[in-house]
Amino acid sequence: CSSDLGKVNPVVLSGIRMLRANSRLRHEIGPQGTAFLTRSVAAVNRILPHVEVSSWTEHSSWLKPDAVWTSPQRTELRMTVSIGQEERGGSLTAVVQRKGVPNQQNADRRVLDSREQDICRRIARQLSSVLGFYSGTANGASLRAIEAAFDEQVIAEHIQEHHQLTLALSEVFGALHRLAEQTYENKALTFGCIIDPASENDSDMVFPKDFFISKKYRALSDGYRTAYRLSPSGHLLDFVDLDRFEYRPLTGKHFYPQWAEPLARASRDGKCGIALSRQGDLLVFDEGTLRFTYRNGRWQYWNHAHLVMLLRDRARAQHVPPTHLGRLVGEVYRAALDISFRRTGGLFVVLRNRSNLRKIVRVGDAISDPGRGPADVAFGDAVGSAMIPRSVLVELASLDGAIVLNNSAKLLAFGAVLRPCRTGRLRGSEGSRTKAAIGASYYGLSVKVSSDGDITVYHNGKQFICI
Numbered sequence: 019c020s021s022d023l024g025k026v027n028p029v030v031l032s033g034i035r036m037l038r039a040n041s042r043l044r045h046e047i048g049p050q051g052t053a054f055l056t057r058s059v060a061a062v063n064r065i066l067p068h069v070e071v072s073s074w075t076e077h078s079s080w081l082k083p084d085a086v087w088t089s090p091q092r093t094e095l096r097m098t099v100s101i102g103q104e105e106r107g108g109s110l111t112a113v114v115q116r117k118g119v120p121n122q123q124n125a126d127r128r129v130l131d132s133r134e135q136d137i138c139r140r141i142a143r144q145l146s147s148v149l150g151f152y153s154g155t156a157n158g159a160s161l162r163a164i165e166a167a168f169d170e171q172v173i174a175e176h177i178q179e180h181h182q183l184t185l186a187l188s189e190v191f192g193a194l195h196r197l198a199e200q201t202y203e204n205k206a207l208t209f210g211c212i213i214d215p216a217s218e219n220d221s222d223m224v225f226p227k228d229f230f231i232s233k234k235y236r237a238l239s240d241g242y243r244t245a246y247r248l249s250p251s252g253h254l255l256d257f258v259d260l261d262r263f264e265y266r267p268l269t270g271k272h273f274y275p276q277w278a279e280p281l282a283r284a285s286r287d288g289k290c291g292i293a294l295s296r297q298g299d300l301l302v303f304d305e306g307t308l309r310f311t312y313r314n315g316r317w318q319y320w321n322h323a324h325l326v327m328l329l330r331d332r333a334r335a336q337h338v339p340p341t342h343l344g345r346l347v348g349e350v351y352r353a354a355l356d357i358s359f360r361r362t363g364g365l366f367v368v369l370r371n372r373s374n375l376r377k378i379v380r381v382g383d384a385i386s387d388p389g390r391g392p393a394d395v396a397f398g399d400a401v402g403s404a405m406i407p408r409s410v411l412v413e414l415a416s417l418d419g420a421i422v423l424n425n426s427a428k429l430l431a432f433g434a435v436l437r438p439c440r441t442g443r444l445r446g447s448e449g450s451r452t453k454a455a456i457g458a459s460y461y462g463l464s465v466k467v468s469s470d471g472d473i474t475v476y477h478n479g480k481q482f483i484c485i
Contacts, residue, residue: 041076043101043108047149050158054165058145059099061169062114065137065319067485068328069130071097072113080107083146085138088113093128097138100146107150114138116324117483118331133180137319140172169317173310177302181215181290185225185252190292191300191312193226198298202237209294210241211248212258212284219253229254241281241293260284272306273322273352275359276409282306297361299471308355313471318485325485326351332477333368333425333463346405346427347463353411354465354473363469364415365451367436369462372424375431378458379422383434402429415467420454425462440479 044052062071081098088094095114101107116128148164167188174187190211197207211225222228225248229235239245239257247256247263260280267283268274274282278293282303285291291303300312311318330347350366357364369375375384382389385398401410405427414421417433424430438457452474455466459476466474474484 042078043076046102046107047152050161051149051152054152054158054161055099055101055145055149057165058148058168059110059112059141061141061172062097062138064316065141065169065172066114066134066321067318067483068117068321068324069134070115070117072115074110074112077109077111079109080104081109081111083142085114085135085142087130087135092130095130095135095138097142099142099149101149103150117328131321133176133319134321136176136179137172140176144168144172170312173317173319177290177310181213181250181288181304183213183215183250183290185213185248185250190226190252193230194292194294194300197230197236197294200236202233206296206298207237207294208240208242208296209236209292210239210245210260210281211292212245212263212281213248213250213290213292214255215250215288215290217247217255218249218251219255221253223254225252225254241295242277243280245281245284245291258284268306270348271323273320273355274303274306274308275301276352276356276412277359278303278308282308295359297359297471299359301359320485322351325483328483329463329465329475332475332482333370342427343425346423346425349406349408349411349427350423350465352408353415354467356408356412357415357467358471358473360412361469361471362416362467363451364412364467365420365436365455366411366415366465367420367422367455367458367462368465369422369424369430371461372428372430374461375422377439378436378461379431380435380437383419384422384431385429398429401432420458422458 047055059074062069080100080102083098083100085095085097088096093115097112097114099110101109114130116130118128152161170191171188174191178187194209197209200207225246243260245258245260246254247258249255264284264286268279272282278301281291281293283306285303286306289304293301295301297313301308302310307322308320311320326344326348329351330344333343333347346368350368354366367378381387385402406429411421414432419433420431420436421429422431422434436454436458438454438460440457440460451466455464455474455476456479458464460479464476466476468474472484475482
């Protein structure tokens with residue numbers, strides 16, 4: 019997959035400062051174009067938080083914008099962004115890889131999938147098409163408008179092509195953003211639809227513009243129990259009860275917030291499910307799994323299998339079978355998803371060694387501590403005797419304090435106040451949950467879910483990933 023990269027400038031650029039101060043390309047697109055370039059290439063990390071992007075290298079020759087494999091193993095993509103016209107322009111290149119654990123032996127775990135490649139390619143091509151004709155002296159207002167919709171346009175076009183839709187998803191997403199700002203009988207609106215590429219309808223009424231004119235149709239579907247069923251061109255096919263529409267159970271290979279299970283089930287067999295939650299989040303499902311989300315102003319692609327693998331490898335310990343640890347981490351991850359989309363917050367700690375319990379949990383908060391009340395003892399004996407199901411973990415996480423488990427899935431503490439012996443270097447601006455998560459991560463894996471939905475994983479006192 020190698021190709022001629024032209025004349026390479028010896029200066030390797032950082033992802034923050036994209037072009038050298040005296041760069042010809044910087045002069046050509048001006049300060050506003052350079053700022054747009056810097057923020058737009060960051061879309062790779064915004065949309066794909068589980069990947070790493072190398073520093074960007076400037077080339078004096080124009081190269082075709084693309085994202086191509088660097089080897090048959092498909093563990094790396096080389097992204098190329100072109101600036102200016104082919105006759106006198108230039109280019110930037112960077113390498114994209116999945117995040118991994120140091121010394122990880124199995125390279126197959128880091129293979130990038132075709133959807134990740136397509137997203138990187140669309141980012142490169144969309145950015146290059148803008149900067150191909152932009153002059154540094156032009157009005158920057160157009161750039162700001164493009165930048166505001168940049169990520170959403172990439173996602174919309176990707177989903178449209180993946181499902182072979184003629185319905186303009188950017189219009190659907192725009193309508194749902196506006197719907198998120200409205201209420202019906204003083205309640206935030208929710209919504210759900212299923213796009214079925216296998217069916218068509220010749221009706222003149224097209225979704226959403228011909229239906230969202232009336233408020234009753236904006237408030238009709240809740241996305242939990244009912245949904246509009248649409249054709250690939252946006253024509254209304256049906257209004258369905260999600261439980262009756264698709265009742266086949268999902269398996270352990272599917273990932274979704276538990277409240278969205280009916281819509282996730284309905285998204286199999288090539289269909290695409292879209293939901294608007296009461297928090298204003300947009301969720302996109304296919305093949306029974308949450309695939310894309312828009313929340314807190316950011317679009318994201320979810321590669322759940324890789325994220326679970328990263329957590330499992332960070333939690334790895336001697337004498338614990340990987341399959342057993344994988345089930346535990348999978349349940350913690352699913353519970354974190356539920357808490358994230360509930361916006362309730364929580365903290366999970368998976369200890370490497372049970373003997374470290376006393377180094378992080380306040381005396382009296384562990385299930386095995388003496389002096390606990392009869393009800394606490396009875397409840398601890400009941401819930402700590404087997405692997406904790408996802409729904410139980412979510413309820414326990416709603417209590418103040420942390421959930422602490424060993425790497426054999428035994429519950430050691432819930433609602434626990436953490437007082438780690440090691441805290442590392444902390445900033446005064448960090449909240450108490452973050453400080454507890456960082457300190458506990460010296461003794462195991464910490465998974466913190468903030469009240470705004472972010473899931474942050476800490477290991478050895480450092481943030482490992484935020485999704």
